[in-house]
Amino acid sequence: MQTLGADLVHVSPGQVEIALTPRPEIAQQHGFVHAGAVSAIADSAAGYAALSVMPAGRGILTTEFKINLLAPAAGTRIVARGKVVKAGRTLTLAQTEVLAENDGKERLVALLTATLMTIEGRDGIVD
Amino acid sequence: MQTLGADLVHVSPGQVEIALTPRPEIAQQHGFVHAGAVSAIADSAAGYAALSVMPAGRGILTTEFKINLLAPAAGTRIVARGKVVKAGRTLTLAQTEVLAENDGKERLVALLTATLMTIEGRDGIVD
Amino acid sequence: MQTLGADLVHVSPGQVEIALTPRPEIAQQHGFVHAGAVSAIADSAAGYAALSVMPAGRGILTTEFKINLLAPAAGTRIVARGKVVKAGRTLTLAQTEVLAENDGKERLVALLTATLMTIEGRDGIVD
Amino acid sequence: MQTLGADLVHVSPGQVEIALTPRPEIAQQHGFVHAGAVSAIADSAAGYAALSVMPAGRGILTTEFKINLLAPAAGTRIVARGKVVKAGRTLTLAQTEVLAENDGKERLVALLTATLMTIEGRDGIVD
Numbered sequence: 001m002q003t004l005g006a007d008l009v010h011v012s013p014g015q016v017e018i019a020l021t022p023r024p025e026i027a028q029q030h031g032f033v034h035a036g037a038v039s040a041i042a043d044s045a046a047g048y049a050a051l052s053v054m055p056a057g058r059g060i061l062t063t064e065f066k067i068n069l070l071a072p073a074a075g076t077r078i079v080a081r082g083k084v085v086k087a088g089r090t091l092t093l094a095q096t097e098v099l100a101e102n103d104g105k106e107r108l109v110a111l112l113t114a115t116l117m118t119i120e121g122r123d124g125i126v127d
Numbered sequence: 128m129q130t131l132g133a134d135l136v137h138v139s140p141g142q143v144e145i146a147l148t149p150r151p152e153i154a155q156q157h158g159f160v161h162a163g164a165v166s167a168i169a170d171s172a173a174g175y176a177a178l179s180v181m182p183a184g185r186g187i188l189t190t191e192f193k194i195n196l197l198a199p200a201a202g203t204r205i206v207a208r209g210k211v212v213k214a215g216r217t218l219t220l221a222q223t224e225v226l227a228e229n230d231g232k233e234r235l236v237a238l239l240t241a242t243l244m245t246i247e248g249r250d251g252i253v254d
Numbered sequence: 255m256q257t258l259g260a261d262l263v264h265v266s267p268g269q270v271e272i273a274l275t276p277r278p279e280i281a282q283q284h285g286f287v288h289a290g291a292v293s294a295i296a297d298s299a300a301g302y303a304a305l306s307v308m309p310a311g312r313g314i315l316t317t318e319f320k321i322n323l324l325a326p327a328a329g330t331r332i333v334a335r336g337k338v339v340k341a342g343r344t345l346t347l348a349q350t351e352v353l354a355e356n357d358g359k360e361r362l363v364a365l366l367t368a369t370l371m372t373i374e375g376r377d378g379i380v381d
Numbered sequence: 382m383q384t385l386g387a388d389l390v391h392v393s394p395g396q397v398e399i400a401l402t403p404r405p406e407i408a409q410q411h412g413f414v415h416a417g418a419v420s421a422i423a424d425s426a427a428g429y430a431a432l433s434v435m436p437a438g439r440g441i442l443t444t445e446f447k448i449n450l451l452a453p454a455a456g457t458r459i460v461a462r463g464k465v466v467k468a469g470r471t472l473t474l475a476q477t478e479v480l481a482e483n484d485g486k487e488r489l490v491a492l493l494t495a496t497l498m499t500i501e502g503r504d505g506i507v508d
Contacts, residue, residue, distance in 0.1 A: 037167075039192075085365060
């Protein structure tokens with residue numbers, strides 16, 4: 001997250017928001033944020049959302065995610081909004097919408113669904 | 128790729144290999160390479176594999192990918208091997224295996240499938 | 255759809271609902287609707303939702319879908335609610351929630367995202 | 382499987398083959414096998430492959446799958462070849478290739494990856 005320059009801007013039970021200000025290091029040659037960085041913040045938002053509803057002392061691991069990339073991630077700010085779809089004892093499903101902000105307007109640029117596995121201890125905790 | 132410290136170590140028509148030497152900047156707190164970095168090199172390997180079979184003057188865009196994360200990406204080197212499964216006029220399917228090398232042995236740590244869309248011009252070319 | 259005993263119960267632009275009354279032929283041995291039947295109605299709902307926003311004379315083909323199965327599809331009625339997330343010229347993303355109804359209550363049992371490709375002519379139209 | 386007219390034609394540890402002879406009931410209007418039926422046999426092949434490596438007394442449940450549909454499933458026989466990619470204590474990853482046979486030649490029509498969860502008892506066993 002630090003490498004990407006991303007910040008956790010909102011956390012409430014089951015909902016998390018991560019924001020990124022586009023910089024050259026994470027852009028491809030046309031100024032869009034690279035799909036890899038978009039995926040990384042989307043996956044992190046899903047992971048933190050899952051973690052936010054876990055009992056203390058539990059961690060989570062992403063076991064799989066799928067992301068649909070809908071439009072170039074171009075804007076003054078890129079925001080990943082993760083929320084828990086269903087929290088289970090072993091597996092939790094979370095979904096993240098990634099939006100690009102431009103002139104006060106938001107545009108959906110990516111949609112991710114992720115399966116997170118609960119683990120004992122904090123060893124696999126997302127960071 | 129530069130931000131991640133990843134290198135394109137092999138390219139042949141339909142097959143591409145990207146390697147990464149784990150560094151603290153892309154690791155989570157236990158020394159494993161972060162899932163975001165694993166996904167980024169896996170997606171890039173799929174994209175370059177698709178690009179390697181495109182006619183000159185065409186680019187590609189990732190429209191979606193799914194990754195299954197099977198084991199922690201811990202090792203002396205992380206290698207993403209992308210190959211084209213089926214090249215189409217509009218859409219190409221590629222698959223990447225991500226392996227962690229340790230003591231001369233390889234272990235599968237992730238499996239990705241990606242759909243790439245062919246575009247006119249090189250504007251959307253993976254980088 | 256006929257083989258599954260499923261009905262199209264609602265269509266509006268970008269939104270479609272398909273319902274299924276569980277029968278022995280599509281159940282696994284414990285009376286739950288089989289994952290294959292759940293996937294089939296979920297995919298069909300996504301496809302019809304995409305088709306509902308296409309110009310006349312266009313058809314659609316599913317190029318990929320992912321489904322997360324969250325709970326057994328047990329109930330008096332299984333409903334798949336498909337909606338368009340983003341309609342594009344070539345590709346459209348749709349999402350379907352599958353709910354199981356029991357005693358007037360709904361429970362989310364599956365979540366699907368699908369990419370649909372627009373095609374000229376109605377040859378690939380979902381049915 | 383019975384409803385679809387599919388047969389389990391091969392089982393060995395970690396590998397399973399399910400075959401389907403196209404019939405009008407499972408075809409869409411142009412004679413191709415419906416995507417729903419293709420997905421169902423692909424998911425079943427992945428599930429049986431996972432089950433074939435489980436200790437006695439364990440069952441499995443599909444928690445998610447993704448399928449890429451590459452070409453129309455048209456042919457004299459449709460074969461789904463499932464294999465275990467990685468068997469874990471809680472989660473197993475399997476992959477299925479679906480091939481259409483025509484004039485003695487095979488063509489890849491779909492590729493599926495599925496996560497299966499091990500369960501105690503045979504209650505969730507695939508059928």
